[in-house]
Amino acid sequence: MLIIKQHEIPNLIFKEAIKKPIAIKCIQINEPFEVETLEGKMMGKKGDWLMVGVNDEMYPCDNSIFKKSYNLIK
Template identity: 65%
Template structure:
């Protein structure tokens, strides 16, 4: 069985992939919150984002991660 360690990058022949730009619903929540996700109950901190995925799944995205990886495309 292959095993990949947290702090080591295996010497493999990697391909380059670009994440598809699939729009999802999201809202920044200004107080601590909880959401039932597919992985169980997730807790969000004030300022984190509640995300609704392409299949309706709900999850929390940390505010700093959101800032680095998402861009708001519509201000409805």
């Protein structure tokens, strides 16, 4: 069995891939909030984003991560 540890990239021949540009729904919430996610309840801070994924799963996204990872299209 191959055991792969966090932060230890195995010596394998990796391929490269680019994540598909899939539009999701999102809204910036201007107050602290709690959302039930697939992993359990998560907290969002004032200014964080509530994201709705491709399978209608919901999760918070920190505003600084959102700015680095997403562009609004509408």
